[in-house]
Amino acid sequence: MGAIQAPDQTPLERLDQWIQAYEKDLLRLCCLYLRDWNAAEDAVQETFLKAYRQMDSFRGDSHVKTWLIRIAVNQCRDMRRSAWYRYIDPRVSIDCLPITTPPPTADHLALNTAIMRLSPKYLEVVLLYYYEGYRMKEIAQMLGITEAAVSTRIRKAKQKLKNELEGGEEHEK
C-alpha cells in the first residue's frame, strides 16, 4: 500500500484517519492564529469538513497535511475577517491555550506571545517556515504568493521577533 487510500476505503473512513493524524497539529495552528480556543475548534472543524467535501478534487500533488494546513490558513483568514471575530478580545495572551503543568518557561512564553502578536501575514510564514519546516517554495504555493514575498515576510518577521524580545517597537495588533 502506498501514499493513497485503498479504493475500498470509504471517504468517511479516510476523513477519520485524517482527523486522528492531524487534528492536534491543526488545533495548534488555528489557536495561535485566532487566539481563541473556541474559534480554533470551529476553524479545525470547518477545515476537515471542507477537505471532506473537496476530497475527490484533491490531486495528491502535495502531502495531505500540507493541503489541510492550506485550507486551515484560509479558514482562519476568513474568520478573522468576519463580523463575529471583531468581538474577540484583541489583547493577546496565552490564556487561549490549554493550561500546562508545569507552566512554560518565561523565555518560551515571551517568544510564543511575540509570535501570536504578529499580524497574520507574518504569523503565517513564521509558523509555516520555522515551526512546520516548509520550504519557501511550498509556503508560496500554500499562501498563493511569490517566493520573493515569502522571503521578504520571513525577513521582516525575524526582525519583528527580535524587537519584541529585546523591547522597543510597539507590537502589531
Added chain:
Amino acid sequence: MKNDHEIMDRVRAAVDDCTRGIEETPSLRYRILTQAKGDPPMKKKLSTVLILATVLMLLVTGAVAATLLHGDILGWLFRTDRSEAPAEIAALVETAGESRRNELSALTLNETLFDGNTLSLSLTLENPTDEPMVYRIRQAKLNGQYLIAESVMLPYGSSAGELLGGEADGQVFPKEATVYATFTAVSDYPDPLDNAMGSTAAIAAPEEGSIPSLPSRTALTATDEAEFSVLVEVFRPVDPARLTALGHEAFLDPSSPATGSGSAESRLIPFDSATVPSLLAQIGSEEYTFPIRMKTAAIPTVSAQPGTYENDLFSLELDSFTLSSVSGMLEGCITVPAPSAMKDRLPEDLTFFYAFPEDVYEQAKQDNSVALALRMGNSGGGWSNGPGPDSPILCNVSASFRSNTGSLPRGVYLVWMTGNNGTPDWDTAIYIPLK
C-alpha cells in the same frame, strides 16, 4: 541575529512548550464526523459491468475475468448509494482489460468512459517483483498529445509515488493499486500537475521581449480509434529498512542514513530533485500504450435565464447559471454579484450560499441540513456588508458545483448563510427555474 536553524529550534521549543496542553478532542472529532455523515454518502457501489464481471468470475477462471473486477470506474465516478448508474452512462463504459508488462511493472487498462466531454479511465498498477518498489504514473497522452487532468488519484502526477510490495512495521503492503483519472482536454504541453523534475524543459522559453503564449488546449472529441499512453516510472528505495507505516500510509523515513538529516519525524517524501536521489533510485520507466474507443455522446444541459430574481429580503441580478449532466453527475457554474436590499437592510453577515435542486429543497429545509445541497467546487470572489446597512461591498461570485444525483433539476433554490455557524437561513431562499 541567529541563523534560521537556531531560530527554528527556538520557535519550535517555545511553541511546543506553550501548546503542549493541546490534545485531540474526542467531542470535536465526533462533531466533524457527525456533520460529515450528513453529506450524501459516498459508498462504493457495484457497476453494471462489475456485476456482470462477478457473474463471469463464477463461470470462467482466468486473468481476464479477474481483471474486470479491478475496474468499477462508475463506482469511482458516482460514489453514491444508488443501486445503479443511469443506463445512458453505463452504456458508455468500455471494458478494455488489456495488460502490458515488463520485468519491473505491469499496467492494466480496466475501463474507460467518454461522455462527450471528459475521458475517465481505470488502471491497475502492479509490482511483479519480489521487492518493494515505488511507482509513479505520468504523462498521460491521447494520440501523442498530453492529456490535461481534471481529477486523479495517486500515484499519478509529479509528487509522491505509490509504494507497492514489501512490508513495514509488520504491515504487508499490497502489490497492486488501482488508479482513476478524469481528463478534460489535450494540449501540446504537459499538464501542470505533471510538472515534475525536468519536464519544464518541454516548454520552450519565449524569445526575449516577446509575450509568452499560453499552452493551447483542445477539447476531447469522440473517435472510434484512439491511442492512450502513459509513462510508468519505477523507483527502488535506497534503504528499504527505513520504510515505516502510519495508519494506511507508508512513509520513507528521512532520517535514513542515506540522507543523514537526523530528523526523527517520518513524512511522505515528495518527488523532487533533492529527495529522489537520496531516498529513491530510479531503475526503470516504460511508456505503455493502449487502444481505446471514445463513443459519441451528447451532454444534456439546463440553464437559467439571466435577470433579476428576488425574495422578501433582497433581489439578485443573476448573470449566469448552467448545470450539465456529465457522466451522470451535475456540474455547473454560477456568476452572481452581491444581493441588493429590497427592504431596510440586508441580513448581517450574508456570506455565502448553498444551491438545492428543487426536488430535495423541502426535505433539506425540514431537516435544516445542507447534506442535499449541490457540492460547491471552486469558487471565487465574495461579498460582505460594508460600514453601513445599505453599503455592501460588491464582488462577483463564481462557483462550480458537483453532485452525484445525476438528474437535471427543473429549478434550484439558492439559500444564503448568515452568521458563521454554517447553517442556511431559509428566509433567504431564492428560486431559480432552469430549462
